[in-house]
Amino acid sequence: MKKILITLLMALGFIAGAHANSGGIAWDKAPDRTNDLAALQNGAKLFANYCLNCHSAAFMRFNRLKDIGLTEQQIKDNLLFTNAKVGDTMKAAIDPKQAKDWFGANPPDLTVIARSRSAQGQGTGADYLYTYLRTYFVDDTKPTGWDNLAFPSVGMPHALxxxxxxxxxxxxxxxxxxxxxxxxxxxxxxxxxxxxxxxxDQAVGDLVSYMQWMSEPVKNTRIRVGFGVMVFLLFMTFIAWRLNAAYWKDVK
Structure with missing residues:
Protein backbone atom coordinates (compact mmCIF):
# COMPACT_ATOMS: atom_id res chain seq x y z
CA MET A 1 0.00 0.00 0.00
CA LYS A 2 2.84 2.36 0.89
CA LYS A 3 4.49 1.69 -2.46
CA ILE A 4 1.26 2.50 -4.31
CA LEU A 5 0.86 5.80 -2.43
CA ILE A 6 4.45 6.79 -3.20
CA THR A 7 3.90 6.03 -6.89
CA LEU A 8 0.72 8.12 -6.98
CA LEU A 9 2.50 11.04 -5.35
CA MET A 10 5.33 10.82 -7.88
CA ALA A 11 2.83 10.73 -10.72
CA LEU A 12 0.97 13.76 -9.38
CA GLY A 13 4.23 15.65 -9.02
CA PHE A 14 5.18 14.72 -12.58
CA ILE A 15 1.86 16.07 -13.86
CA ALA A 16 1.62 19.17 -11.70
CA GLY A 17 5.19 20.21 -12.46
CA ALA A 18 4.25 20.87 -16.05
CA HIS A 19 2.18 23.87 -15.03
CA ALA A 20 4.36 25.29 -12.31
CA ASN A 21 4.68 28.45 -14.40
CA SER A 22 1.68 30.57 -15.30
CA GLY A 23 2.59 30.56 -18.99
CA GLY A 24 1.76 26.91 -19.59
CA ILE A 25 0.01 26.04 -22.83
CA ALA A 26 -3.52 24.67 -23.06
CA TRP A 27 -3.70 20.89 -23.05
CA ASP A 28 -5.16 19.10 -26.05
CA LYS A 29 -7.93 16.57 -25.56
CA ALA A 30 -6.55 13.04 -25.68
CA PRO A 31 -8.44 10.47 -27.76
CA ASP A 32 -9.99 7.63 -25.78
CA ARG A 33 -9.28 4.35 -27.58
CA THR A 34 -9.37 2.09 -24.54
CA ASN A 35 -11.99 -0.08 -26.26
CA ASP A 36 -9.94 -0.37 -29.47
CA LEU A 37 -7.79 -3.50 -29.19
CA ALA A 38 -5.67 -2.64 -32.24
CA ALA A 39 -4.88 0.81 -30.79
CA LEU A 40 -4.06 -0.70 -27.38
CA GLN A 41 -1.78 -3.29 -28.93
CA ASN A 42 0.06 -0.60 -30.90
CA GLY A 43 0.28 1.51 -27.74
CA ALA A 44 1.70 -1.44 -25.80
CA LYS A 45 4.34 -1.92 -28.50
CA LEU A 46 5.32 1.75 -28.34
CA PHE A 47 5.40 1.63 -24.54
CA ALA A 48 7.66 -1.44 -24.48
CA ASN A 49 9.97 -0.02 -27.16
CA TYR A 50 10.29 3.58 -26.02
CA CYS A 51 9.12 3.95 -22.40
CA LEU A 52 10.34 0.82 -20.63
CA ASN A 53 13.94 1.75 -21.39
CA CYS A 54 13.81 4.30 -18.54
CA HIS A 55 10.38 4.06 -16.88
CA SER A 56 8.90 1.11 -15.03
CA ALA A 57 5.26 0.04 -14.72
CA ALA A 58 5.78 -1.85 -11.49
CA PHE A 59 2.10 -2.68 -10.93
CA MET A 60 1.48 -4.18 -14.38
CA ARG A 61 2.52 -7.67 -15.47
CA PHE A 62 3.34 -8.54 -19.08
CA ASN A 63 0.83 -11.40 -19.09
CA ARG A 64 -1.97 -8.91 -18.35
CA LEU A 65 -1.58 -7.81 -21.97
CA LYS A 66 -3.53 -10.92 -22.91
CA ASP A 67 -6.56 -8.84 -21.92
CA ILE A 68 -6.01 -6.66 -25.00
CA GLY A 69 -5.87 -9.60 -27.37
CA LEU A 70 -2.18 -10.53 -27.34
CA THR A 71 -1.10 -14.14 -26.95
CA GLU A 72 1.67 -15.19 -24.58
CA GLN A 73 3.87 -16.00 -27.57
CA GLN A 74 3.28 -12.56 -29.12
CA ILE A 75 4.24 -10.94 -25.81
CA LYS A 76 7.44 -13.00 -25.67
CA ASP A 77 8.38 -12.32 -29.29
CA ASN A 78 7.53 -8.62 -29.49
CA LEU A 79 7.50 -7.01 -26.05
CA LEU A 80 10.16 -8.77 -23.95
CA PHE A 81 13.64 -7.39 -24.64
CA THR A 82 15.41 -8.45 -21.46
CA ASN A 83 15.55 -11.69 -19.49
CA ALA A 84 12.12 -10.91 -17.99
CA LYS A 85 9.44 -13.57 -18.02
CA VAL A 86 5.84 -13.14 -19.17
CA GLY A 87 4.60 -13.25 -15.59
CA ASP A 88 7.01 -10.53 -14.40
CA THR A 89 6.11 -6.91 -13.79
CA MET A 90 7.23 -4.26 -16.25
CA LYS A 91 10.54 -3.01 -14.90
CA ALA A 92 12.77 -0.45 -16.57
CA ALA A 93 15.86 -1.64 -18.38
CA ILE A 94 17.92 1.30 -17.10
CA ASP A 95 20.01 1.10 -13.94
CA PRO A 96 18.46 3.37 -11.25
CA LYS A 97 21.86 4.78 -10.25
CA GLN A 98 22.70 5.65 -13.84
CA ALA A 99 19.28 7.23 -14.33
CA LYS A 100 19.81 9.47 -11.31
CA ASP A 101 23.25 10.50 -12.60
CA TRP A 102 21.95 11.25 -16.09
CA PHE A 103 18.61 12.90 -15.33
CA GLY A 104 19.06 14.12 -11.75
CA ALA A 105 16.32 11.79 -10.48
CA ASN A 106 14.93 8.35 -11.21
CA PRO A 107 12.21 8.47 -13.88
CA PRO A 108 8.78 8.00 -12.24
CA ASP A 109 6.78 4.79 -12.46
CA LEU A 110 4.12 5.10 -15.17
CA THR A 111 1.57 2.49 -14.09
CA VAL A 112 -1.02 5.03 -12.93
CA ILE A 113 0.35 8.22 -14.50
CA ALA A 114 -2.67 8.57 -16.82
CA ARG A 115 -5.05 8.71 -13.85
CA SER A 116 -3.36 11.77 -12.40
CA ARG A 117 -5.16 15.07 -12.89
CA SER A 118 -3.99 18.61 -13.32
CA ALA A 119 -3.88 20.56 -10.09
CA GLN A 120 -5.38 23.47 -12.03
CA GLY A 121 -8.29 21.43 -13.34
CA GLN A 122 -7.27 22.00 -16.94
CA GLY A 123 -7.78 18.41 -18.02
CA THR A 124 -7.01 14.80 -17.22
CA GLY A 125 -3.65 13.15 -16.88
CA ALA A 126 -4.25 11.60 -20.31
CA ASP A 127 -4.75 15.08 -21.81
CA TYR A 128 -1.46 16.20 -20.32
CA LEU A 129 0.42 13.13 -21.58
CA TYR A 130 -1.03 13.56 -25.06
CA THR A 131 0.04 17.22 -25.14
CA TYR A 132 3.39 16.59 -23.48
CA LEU A 133 4.49 13.90 -25.94
CA ARG A 134 3.60 16.14 -28.90
CA THR A 135 5.25 19.40 -27.79
CA TYR A 136 8.94 18.55 -27.59
CA PHE A 137 11.32 20.82 -29.48
CA VAL A 138 15.05 21.19 -30.08
CA ASP A 139 16.85 23.46 -27.61
CA ASP A 140 20.65 23.40 -27.64
CA THR A 141 20.81 25.35 -24.38
CA LYS A 142 19.41 22.38 -22.44
CA PRO A 143 21.62 19.51 -21.21
CA THR A 144 19.59 16.96 -23.18
CA GLY A 145 19.21 19.16 -26.27
CA TRP A 146 15.42 19.16 -25.84
CA ASP A 147 12.72 21.19 -24.13
CA ASN A 148 8.94 20.91 -23.93
CA LEU A 149 6.11 23.44 -24.08
CA ALA A 150 3.92 21.50 -21.65
CA PHE A 151 6.79 20.92 -19.21
CA PRO A 152 9.40 23.73 -19.54
CA SER A 153 12.97 22.72 -18.64
CA VAL A 154 12.00 19.06 -18.68
CA GLY A 155 14.77 16.66 -17.70
CA MET A 156 13.58 13.86 -19.97
CA PRO A 157 14.89 13.86 -23.56
CA HIS A 158 12.54 13.30 -26.48
CA ALA A 159 12.32 9.50 -26.64
CA LEU A 160 10.12 9.57 -29.76
CA ASP A 201 -0.42 12.11 -33.43
CA GLN A 202 -2.17 8.80 -34.11
CA ALA A 203 0.71 6.86 -32.56
CA VAL A 204 0.81 9.09 -29.48
CA GLY A 205 -2.96 8.71 -29.14
CA ASP A 206 -2.53 4.93 -29.15
CA LEU A 207 0.28 5.15 -26.58
CA VAL A 208 -1.72 7.38 -24.24
CA SER A 209 -4.79 5.15 -24.62
CA TYR A 210 -2.67 2.18 -23.62
CA MET A 211 -1.42 4.09 -20.57
CA GLN A 212 -5.03 4.92 -19.71
CA TRP A 213 -5.95 1.24 -19.97
CA MET A 214 -2.86 0.20 -17.97
CA SER A 215 -3.78 2.56 -15.13
CA GLU A 216 -7.10 0.70 -14.66
CA PRO A 217 -7.48 -2.38 -16.87
CA VAL A 218 -10.96 -3.21 -15.53
CA LYS A 219 -12.38 0.29 -16.04
CA ASN A 220 -14.40 -0.50 -19.16
CA THR A 221 -15.68 -3.75 -17.63
CA ARG A 222 -16.63 -1.84 -14.47
CA ILE A 223 -18.56 0.71 -16.52
CA ARG A 224 -20.39 -1.98 -18.49
CA VAL A 225 -21.29 -3.93 -15.35
CA GLY A 226 -22.35 -0.74 -13.57
CA PHE A 227 -24.61 0.23 -16.46
CA GLY A 228 -26.18 -3.25 -16.46
CA VAL A 229 -26.73 -3.09 -12.70
CA MET A 230 -28.44 0.31 -13.00
CA VAL A 231 -30.74 -0.98 -15.76
CA PHE A 232 -31.57 -4.04 -13.63
CA LEU A 233 -32.34 -1.90 -10.57
CA LEU A 234 -34.57 0.41 -12.60
CA PHE A 235 -36.43 -2.61 -14.01
CA MET A 236 -36.86 -4.16 -10.55
CA THR A 237 -38.01 -0.81 -9.16
CA PHE A 238 -40.73 -0.69 -11.82
CA ILE A 239 -41.77 -4.28 -11.03
CA ALA A 240 -41.89 -3.54 -7.30
CA TRP A 241 -43.93 -0.39 -7.90
CA ARG A 242 -46.51 -2.23 -10.02
CA LEU A 243 -46.60 -5.16 -7.57
CA ASN A 244 -47.18 -2.76 -4.71
CA ALA A 245 -50.01 -1.07 -6.61
CA ALA A 246 -51.63 -4.45 -7.39
CA TYR A 247 -51.32 -5.60 -3.76
CA TRP A 248 -53.00 -2.49 -2.28
CA LYS A 249 -55.57 -1.76 -4.97
CA ASP A 250 -58.51 -3.31 -3.01
CA VAL A 251 -57.49 -1.84 0.32
CA LYS A 252 -59.43 1.27 1.30
Missing part, protein backbone atom coordinates in the same frame (compact mmCIF):
# COMPACT_ATOMS: atom_id res chain seq x y z
CA UNK A 161 12.15 12.09 -31.76
CA UNK A 162 13.01 9.64 -34.53
CA UNK A 163 9.27 9.22 -35.19
CA UNK A 164 8.41 12.93 -35.00
CA UNK A 165 11.62 14.48 -36.30
CA UNK A 166 13.23 17.67 -35.02
CA UNK A 167 11.30 20.93 -34.83
CA UNK A 168 11.16 24.27 -33.06
CA UNK A 169 8.21 26.42 -31.97
CA UNK A 170 7.30 29.58 -33.87
CA UNK A 171 6.25 32.61 -31.84
CA UNK A 172 4.57 35.86 -32.77
CA UNK A 173 5.29 39.06 -30.86
CA UNK A 174 2.12 40.88 -29.83
CA UNK A 175 1.46 43.88 -27.61
CA UNK A 176 -0.84 43.34 -24.66
CA UNK A 177 -1.64 46.16 -22.22
CA UNK A 178 1.40 48.05 -23.39
CA UNK A 179 3.76 45.10 -22.99
CA UNK A 180 5.22 42.83 -25.62
CA UNK A 181 4.43 39.12 -25.33
CA UNK A 182 5.45 36.08 -27.35
CA UNK A 183 2.50 33.98 -28.45
CA UNK A 184 2.95 30.43 -29.73
CA UNK A 185 1.76 30.16 -33.34
CA UNK A 186 2.93 26.78 -34.59
CA UNK A 187 5.91 24.64 -35.48
CA UNK A 188 8.81 24.76 -37.90
CA UNK A 189 10.00 21.31 -38.95
CA UNK A 190 13.79 21.14 -39.07
CA UNK A 191 14.21 17.49 -40.03
CA UNK A 192 11.49 14.98 -40.90
CA UNK A 193 10.69 11.97 -38.78
CA UNK A 194 9.78 8.48 -39.92
CA UNK A 195 6.11 9.45 -39.47
CA UNK A 196 4.02 12.29 -40.80
CA UNK A 197 2.52 14.70 -38.26
CA UNK A 198 -0.84 12.93 -38.54
CA UNK A 199 0.72 9.50 -38.12
CA UNK A 200 2.70 10.68 -35.10
Missing amino acids: WELQGKRVPVYETVTEHGHEAHVFKGWEQLTPGTMTAEQY
Whole structure:
Protein backbone atom coordinates (compact mmCIF):
# COMPACT_ATOMS: atom_id res chain seq x y z
CA MET A 1 0.00 0.00 0.00
CA LYS A 2 2.84 2.36 0.89
CA LYS A 3 4.49 1.69 -2.46
CA ILE A 4 1.26 2.50 -4.31
CA LEU A 5 0.86 5.80 -2.43
CA ILE A 6 4.45 6.79 -3.20
CA THR A 7 3.90 6.03 -6.89
CA LEU A 8 0.72 8.12 -6.98
CA LEU A 9 2.50 11.04 -5.35
CA MET A 10 5.33 10.82 -7.88
CA ALA A 11 2.83 10.73 -10.72
CA LEU A 12 0.97 13.76 -9.38
CA GLY A 13 4.23 15.65 -9.02
CA PHE A 14 5.18 14.72 -12.58
CA ILE A 15 1.86 16.07 -13.86
CA ALA A 16 1.62 19.17 -11.70
CA GLY A 17 5.19 20.21 -12.46
CA ALA A 18 4.25 20.87 -16.05
CA HIS A 19 2.18 23.87 -15.03
CA ALA A 20 4.36 25.29 -12.31
CA ASN A 21 4.68 28.45 -14.40
CA SER A 22 1.68 30.57 -15.30
CA GLY A 23 2.59 30.56 -18.99
CA GLY A 24 1.76 26.91 -19.59
CA ILE A 25 0.01 26.04 -22.83
CA ALA A 26 -3.52 24.67 -23.06
CA TRP A 27 -3.70 20.89 -23.05
CA ASP A 28 -5.16 19.10 -26.05
CA LYS A 29 -7.93 16.57 -25.56
CA ALA A 30 -6.55 13.04 -25.68
CA PRO A 31 -8.44 10.47 -27.76
CA ASP A 32 -9.99 7.63 -25.78
CA ARG A 33 -9.28 4.35 -27.58
CA THR A 34 -9.37 2.09 -24.54
CA ASN A 35 -11.99 -0.08 -26.26
CA ASP A 36 -9.94 -0.37 -29.47
CA LEU A 37 -7.79 -3.50 -29.19
CA ALA A 38 -5.67 -2.64 -32.24
CA ALA A 39 -4.88 0.81 -30.79
CA LEU A 40 -4.06 -0.70 -27.38
CA GLN A 41 -1.78 -3.29 -28.93
CA ASN A 42 0.06 -0.60 -30.90
CA GLY A 43 0.28 1.51 -27.74
CA ALA A 44 1.70 -1.44 -25.80
CA LYS A 45 4.34 -1.92 -28.50
CA LEU A 46 5.32 1.75 -28.34
CA PHE A 47 5.40 1.63 -24.54
CA ALA A 48 7.66 -1.44 -24.48
CA ASN A 49 9.97 -0.02 -27.16
CA TYR A 50 10.29 3.58 -26.02
CA CYS A 51 9.12 3.95 -22.40
CA LEU A 52 10.34 0.82 -20.63
CA ASN A 53 13.94 1.75 -21.39
CA CYS A 54 13.81 4.30 -18.54
CA HIS A 55 10.38 4.06 -16.88
CA SER A 56 8.90 1.11 -15.03
CA ALA A 57 5.26 0.04 -14.72
CA ALA A 58 5.78 -1.85 -11.49
CA PHE A 59 2.10 -2.68 -10.93
CA MET A 60 1.48 -4.18 -14.38
CA ARG A 61 2.52 -7.67 -15.47
CA PHE A 62 3.34 -8.54 -19.08
CA ASN A 63 0.83 -11.40 -19.09
CA ARG A 64 -1.97 -8.91 -18.35
CA LEU A 65 -1.58 -7.81 -21.97
CA LYS A 66 -3.53 -10.92 -22.91
CA ASP A 67 -6.56 -8.84 -21.92
CA ILE A 68 -6.01 -6.66 -25.00
CA GLY A 69 -5.87 -9.60 -27.37
CA LEU A 70 -2.18 -10.53 -27.34
CA THR A 71 -1.10 -14.14 -26.95
CA GLU A 72 1.67 -15.19 -24.58
CA GLN A 73 3.87 -16.00 -27.57
CA GLN A 74 3.28 -12.56 -29.12
CA ILE A 75 4.24 -10.94 -25.81
CA LYS A 76 7.44 -13.00 -25.67
CA ASP A 77 8.38 -12.32 -29.29
CA ASN A 78 7.53 -8.62 -29.49
CA LEU A 79 7.50 -7.01 -26.05
CA LEU A 80 10.16 -8.77 -23.95
CA PHE A 81 13.64 -7.39 -24.64
CA THR A 82 15.41 -8.45 -21.46
CA ASN A 83 15.55 -11.69 -19.49
CA ALA A 84 12.12 -10.91 -17.99
CA LYS A 85 9.44 -13.57 -18.02
CA VAL A 86 5.84 -13.14 -19.17
CA GLY A 87 4.60 -13.25 -15.59
CA ASP A 88 7.01 -10.53 -14.40
CA THR A 89 6.11 -6.91 -13.79
CA MET A 90 7.23 -4.26 -16.25
CA LYS A 91 10.54 -3.01 -14.90
CA ALA A 92 12.77 -0.45 -16.57
CA ALA A 93 15.86 -1.64 -18.38
CA ILE A 94 17.92 1.30 -17.10
CA ASP A 95 20.01 1.10 -13.94
CA PRO A 96 18.46 3.37 -11.25
CA LYS A 97 21.86 4.78 -10.25
CA GLN A 98 22.70 5.65 -13.84
CA ALA A 99 19.28 7.23 -14.33
CA LYS A 100 19.81 9.47 -11.31
CA ASP A 101 23.25 10.50 -12.60
CA TRP A 102 21.95 11.25 -16.09
CA PHE A 103 18.61 12.90 -15.33
CA GLY A 104 19.06 14.12 -11.75
CA ALA A 105 16.32 11.79 -10.48
CA ASN A 106 14.93 8.35 -11.21
CA PRO A 107 12.21 8.47 -13.88
CA PRO A 108 8.78 8.00 -12.24
CA ASP A 109 6.78 4.79 -12.46
CA LEU A 110 4.12 5.10 -15.17
CA THR A 111 1.57 2.49 -14.09
CA VAL A 112 -1.02 5.03 -12.93
CA ILE A 113 0.35 8.22 -14.50
CA ALA A 114 -2.67 8.57 -16.82
CA ARG A 115 -5.05 8.71 -13.85
CA SER A 116 -3.36 11.77 -12.40
CA ARG A 117 -5.16 15.07 -12.89
CA SER A 118 -3.99 18.61 -13.32
CA ALA A 119 -3.88 20.56 -10.09
CA GLN A 120 -5.38 23.47 -12.03
CA GLY A 121 -8.29 21.43 -13.34
CA GLN A 122 -7.27 22.00 -16.94
CA GLY A 123 -7.78 18.41 -18.02
CA THR A 124 -7.01 14.80 -17.22
CA GLY A 125 -3.65 13.15 -16.88
CA ALA A 126 -4.25 11.60 -20.31
CA ASP A 127 -4.75 15.08 -21.81
CA TYR A 128 -1.46 16.20 -20.32
CA LEU A 129 0.42 13.13 -21.58
CA TYR A 130 -1.03 13.56 -25.06
CA THR A 131 0.04 17.22 -25.14
CA TYR A 132 3.39 16.59 -23.48
CA LEU A 133 4.49 13.90 -25.94
CA ARG A 134 3.60 16.14 -28.90
CA THR A 135 5.25 19.40 -27.79
CA TYR A 136 8.94 18.55 -27.59
CA PHE A 137 11.32 20.82 -29.48
CA VAL A 138 15.05 21.19 -30.08
CA ASP A 139 16.85 23.46 -27.61
CA ASP A 140 20.65 23.40 -27.64
CA THR A 141 20.81 25.35 -24.38
CA LYS A 142 19.41 22.38 -22.44
CA PRO A 143 21.62 19.51 -21.21
CA THR A 144 19.59 16.96 -23.18
CA GLY A 145 19.21 19.16 -26.27
CA TRP A 146 15.42 19.16 -25.84
CA ASP A 147 12.72 21.19 -24.13
CA ASN A 148 8.94 20.91 -23.93
CA LEU A 149 6.11 23.44 -24.08
CA ALA A 150 3.92 21.50 -21.65
CA PHE A 151 6.79 20.92 -19.21
CA PRO A 152 9.40 23.73 -19.54
CA SER A 153 12.97 22.72 -18.64
CA VAL A 154 12.00 19.06 -18.68
CA GLY A 155 14.77 16.66 -17.70
CA MET A 156 13.58 13.86 -19.97
CA PRO A 157 14.89 13.86 -23.56
CA HIS A 158 12.54 13.30 -26.48
CA ALA A 159 12.32 9.50 -26.64
CA LEU A 160 10.12 9.57 -29.76
CA TRP A 161 12.15 12.09 -31.76
CA GLU A 162 13.01 9.64 -34.53
CA LEU A 163 9.27 9.22 -35.19
CA GLN A 164 8.41 12.93 -35.00
CA GLY A 165 11.62 14.48 -36.30
CA LYS A 166 13.23 17.67 -35.02
CA ARG A 167 11.30 20.93 -34.83
CA VAL A 168 11.16 24.27 -33.06
CA PRO A 169 8.21 26.42 -31.97
CA VAL A 170 7.30 29.58 -33.87
CA TYR A 171 6.25 32.61 -31.84
CA GLU A 172 4.57 35.86 -32.77
CA THR A 173 5.29 39.06 -30.86
CA VAL A 174 2.12 40.88 -29.83
CA THR A 175 1.46 43.88 -27.61
CA GLU A 176 -0.84 43.34 -24.66
CA HIS A 177 -1.64 46.16 -22.22
CA GLY A 178 1.40 48.05 -23.39
CA HIS A 179 3.76 45.10 -22.99
CA GLU A 180 5.22 42.83 -25.62
CA ALA A 181 4.43 39.12 -25.33
CA HIS A 182 5.45 36.08 -27.35
CA VAL A 183 2.50 33.98 -28.45
CA PHE A 184 2.95 30.43 -29.73
CA LYS A 185 1.76 30.16 -33.34
CA GLY A 186 2.93 26.78 -34.59
CA TRP A 187 5.91 24.64 -35.48
CA GLU A 188 8.81 24.76 -37.90
CA GLN A 189 10.00 21.31 -38.95
CA LEU A 190 13.79 21.14 -39.07
CA THR A 191 14.21 17.49 -40.03
CA PRO A 192 11.49 14.98 -40.90
CA GLY A 193 10.69 11.97 -38.78
CA THR A 194 9.78 8.48 -39.92
CA MET A 195 6.11 9.45 -39.47
CA THR A 196 4.02 12.29 -40.80
CA ALA A 197 2.52 14.70 -38.26
CA GLU A 198 -0.84 12.93 -38.54
CA GLN A 199 0.72 9.50 -38.12
CA TYR A 200 2.70 10.68 -35.10
CA ASP A 201 -0.42 12.11 -33.43
CA GLN A 202 -2.17 8.80 -34.11
CA ALA A 203 0.71 6.86 -32.56
CA VAL A 204 0.81 9.09 -29.48
CA GLY A 205 -2.96 8.71 -29.14
CA ASP A 206 -2.53 4.93 -29.15
CA LEU A 207 0.28 5.15 -26.58
CA VAL A 208 -1.72 7.38 -24.24
CA SER A 209 -4.79 5.15 -24.62
CA TYR A 210 -2.67 2.18 -23.62
CA MET A 211 -1.42 4.09 -20.57
CA GLN A 212 -5.03 4.92 -19.71
CA TRP A 213 -5.95 1.24 -19.97
CA MET A 214 -2.86 0.20 -17.97
CA SER A 215 -3.78 2.56 -15.13
CA GLU A 216 -7.10 0.70 -14.66
CA PRO A 217 -7.48 -2.38 -16.87
CA VAL A 218 -10.96 -3.21 -15.53
CA LYS A 219 -12.38 0.29 -16.04
CA ASN A 220 -14.40 -0.50 -19.16
CA THR A 221 -15.68 -3.75 -17.63
CA ARG A 222 -16.63 -1.84 -14.47
CA ILE A 223 -18.56 0.71 -16.52
CA ARG A 224 -20.39 -1.98 -18.49
CA VAL A 225 -21.29 -3.93 -15.35
CA GLY A 226 -22.35 -0.74 -13.57
CA PHE A 227 -24.61 0.23 -16.46
CA GLY A 228 -26.18 -3.25 -16.46
CA VAL A 229 -26.73 -3.09 -12.70
CA MET A 230 -28.44 0.31 -13.00
CA VAL A 231 -30.74 -0.98 -15.76
CA PHE A 232 -31.57 -4.04 -13.63
CA LEU A 233 -32.34 -1.90 -10.57
CA LEU A 234 -34.57 0.41 -12.60
CA PHE A 235 -36.43 -2.61 -14.01
CA MET A 236 -36.86 -4.16 -10.55
CA THR A 237 -38.01 -0.81 -9.16
CA PHE A 238 -40.73 -0.69 -11.82
CA ILE A 239 -41.77 -4.28 -11.03
CA ALA A 240 -41.89 -3.54 -7.30
CA TRP A 241 -43.93 -0.39 -7.90
CA ARG A 242 -46.51 -2.23 -10.02
CA LEU A 243 -46.60 -5.16 -7.57
CA ASN A 244 -47.18 -2.76 -4.71
CA ALA A 245 -50.01 -1.07 -6.61
CA ALA A 246 -51.63 -4.45 -7.39
CA TYR A 247 -51.32 -5.60 -3.76
CA TRP A 248 -53.00 -2.49 -2.28
CA LYS A 249 -55.57 -1.76 -4.97
CA ASP A 250 -58.51 -3.31 -3.01
CA VAL A 251 -57.49 -1.84 0.32
CA LYS A 252 -59.43 1.27 1.30
